[in-house]
Amino acid sequence: MIDERWEIGSEFDWREEFVTLDGPCHEWPSPRSLFSSGRAALLSLLRQWSDAKARRTLHLPSFFCMEVAATLATVTDLAWYRDVPDQEAPDLDTLRAEPGDLVLAVNLFGRRDGSLWNEWRSRNPEILVIEDHTHDPFSPWAQESAAPYVWTSLRKTLPIPDGALLWSPQGLPLPSPASSPSHGSNDKLIGMLLKGLYLKGACISKEEYRTLQMSGEDSLAKETDSPVSPFTHAILNGLDIPRMRRRREANVREFNRALLELPQDRCAPLFTSWPEGGVPFNALLVCKDEETRDELRRYLIGEKIYTAIHWKQKGEPLHSQDPEALSLSQRILTVPVDQRYSCEDIHRLVEIMGRGLVRSVGQGAMQR
Ligand SMILES: Cc1ncc(COP(=O)(O)O)c(C=O)c1O
CATH class of the missing domain: 3.40.640.10 (Type I PLP-dependent aspartate aminotransferase-like (Major domain))
Structure with missing residues (x-):
């Protein structure tokens, strides 16, 4: 990149x-x-x-x-x-x-x-x-x-x-996918290829690959029985899964460690340990309240750090009615620290977060 x-x-x-x-x-x-x-x-x-x-x-x-x-x-x-x-x-x-x-x-x-x-x-x-x-x-x-x-x-x-x-580990019958593949998979694959070239500096419009990614995601979200794409089917055995897992786990550990050096009053890791041999999904933060979470998220977007919310419940057509789940869903933030990123990327990310947190103390808003 x-x-x-x-x-x-x-x-x-x-x-x-x-x-x-x-x-x-x-x-x-x-x-x-x-x-x-x-x-x-x-x-x-x-x-x-x-x-x-x-x-x-x-x-x-x-x-x-x-x-x-x-x-x-x-x-x-x-x-x-x-x-x-x-x-x-x-x-x-x-x-x-x-x-x-x-x-x-x-x-x-x-x-x-x-x-x-x-x-x-x-x-x-x-x-x-x-x-x-x-x-x-x-x-x-x-x-x-x-x-x-x-x-x-x-x-x-x-x-x-x-x-x-x-x-089925118990050998129960498995459903088979339908025969027609998803158009969404193709759009997403083209989006991935173009994004890779964009990040390397090629003259490619971000808007163009984003449009493909979003339309691909929309179609995939509506799929009810389509099979995996030929690309994914073919590449699964070629992926270096252990290497990707090692990188992801090391990044989560490093993120959590570096976070300890930042002000602790506004956000903290959701958890810092996980089962032996397992790898956490990403770095997960819990913020003081919904406003802080949303402010932090907006600030990070301005710095080209795209966090995600897994998952919203408030305002969704369907929710669980569990007040504890609702409360956490208003404060949680996922910071992607997967195999794409090096240790240097994680340090840069935490440094940017730190700047936002320090600047916002006493100001009530996290502006760039
Ligand atoms: C925990 C979990 N399980 C299953 C799914 C469904 O996966 P897909 O988006 O491929 O339909 C999701 C998607 O958000 C998920 O977060």
Whole structure:
């Protein structure tokens, strides 16, 4: 990346440096189904299990992506149990599943391990547990899972235009994707290629590749059963997954460490430890209140640091009604520190954050 185009976050660009020439670095589960998006995979699974006579309820964590939940609500009834990632573990006493229901167990931001769920599952064999490993697809929990179904949207952490994986450690039947691929995958791939060249300094309009990325994302979000693109299918075995995981974990550690040197009154890491062998999704911050979070976010956008909110609940058509989840969703901020960034990038990012925090003290606003 040339310096004048330095930025952090937003959609992935395509980089050959993430491809290994040393053969496959990961043994994928077999059999498996590969879809274009996580939603396409889970909707296909839910349709497979839906029973017109007795509608099944899907239980979701109260801290979850409400846009995805709204899509799932089109094919099944929803209920909520308390799992808020500023707490050590999900509160499974709030999970009121009946025999025949389905439960989504989520490794939120990669900070959970499966022990509580494994125990709960063995006490509730008549309930179908589906694990969501989107935030850390290659954690020991995911790799050693014995759940009925395991699901992960690979495109959220790997630099690929699309892709979600579904398998059944218990050998249950898997849905197959439909035959027609998603147009969204193509747009996203072109967007990735153009962004990669833009960051290197090529005369390419940012607006042009952003438009493709956004239209691609819009189409992917609407997919209900499409297969993974030929590009992702072919490249999965060529990706240097261990290297990317090492980089991401080191960046989160370095970010959390460097943050300790900044004023602590306005924002702090959501968590600083995670299960052995796991890799956190990204650096997660909890701010003092919603205003501070939004101010910090605006300031960072002005510095070309594009943070994200995982996930909003206030004002969404659907929400969990859990006051603790709502409160955290108003204060949380995701800072992307994935495999794209070096240790120097992390230091630069924290230094910029520090400038904003110091300047804003006593001013009530974080201006550039
Ligand atoms: C934890 C989690 N699981 C699943 C999904 C669905 O993935 P996709 O966007 O590929 O449909 C998302 C998307 O935001 C997610 O955050």
